[in-house]
Amino acid sequence: MTARPDIFGAARLGYLVVQSQRLTDWNRFGADAIGLHVDELTRDALRFRLDDRQCRFLIQRGDAEDVVATGWEIDDHGTFDEILGRVTAAGLPITEGTAEQAALRGVERLWRFPGPKNVTTEIFTHARTTSAPLRMRNTAFVTGRSGMGHVAITTTRPEQLHTYWNNLLDLRLSDRITERIGPAKLKIRFLRSGQRHHSVALANVAGLRMDPIRTAVQHVNIEIATLEDLLAAFHRVTDLGFAMAWSIGQHTNDRELSFYSVTPSGFELEVGWNPVVVTPELEATWEPSHYDGISIWGHTVVGNQVATLMSRFQGAVRSLREREATVPALSSIPRGAHR
Known part of the structure; x- marks a missing residue:
């Protein structure tokens, strides 16, 4: 039997599709708070730009209030x-x-198929660019061969989701973190598709098949180019009255400096700066590590979180009764996997 080719490094996160009824809030959040370029396409669709790509975020009118699709850019037709x-x-x-x-996505050769937690996976081969100047409050974002950022997902079936991404895109394990929250332990694994430290993060409550997050995606990350822009965006979010989930802090594993704000749809947006880059030299000898705690410093809870915690408790109880969508056809776990 001929071994299948390893396609690690040939795919990266290209865009996200969000469904929301709160397009006015999304416009204000994206343009005025985070400082992104916003294009108002129609009454029912917005696009955010970070660079010369026509689309990095597509916000479409709908009831999900969640990410409904992830778009993966593929290097070549083969x-x-x-x-x-x-x-x-x-x-x-x-x-x-x-x-x-x-x-709408600004791409060519688009195909779509089921992804975990009912988030559609989309792949494309060519992104359309535009020469129209960026109208945004930030100097630049880091994209290119690293893609637009990463998505973090809470799950009750971490092994199945890990296997899905392995079987689909040959992602590699960067490292793991154990975060202690009171008596509970949160286990997080970080998967990379190339030089960005991770494009997918998967988190689960150790020993319990419980998901405390309402949305399919817990947070989305974008990487800003300068520390000055990171700090300015942090202050704009708070000054304009948008909820801040976690203050500025630094992560243990990828060393990224970041903050987490709450989007109008309820999942979080992490704006980060200066993470570790897994260069070809580092890739050649990379071994996954384990870290105790997600932050070296900072990332403290901001504001009144009682309502949020109660909502998450209700969602966690509900998740005990429901079976999570894992796409079994691509999620069968081989013996000895994910060590």
């Missing part, structure tokens, strides 16, 4: 066909994106 082959071989339903869907 790798694209390899991924489609893996999905087809697993027996998953796969559909070609319509011309309208591709245009």
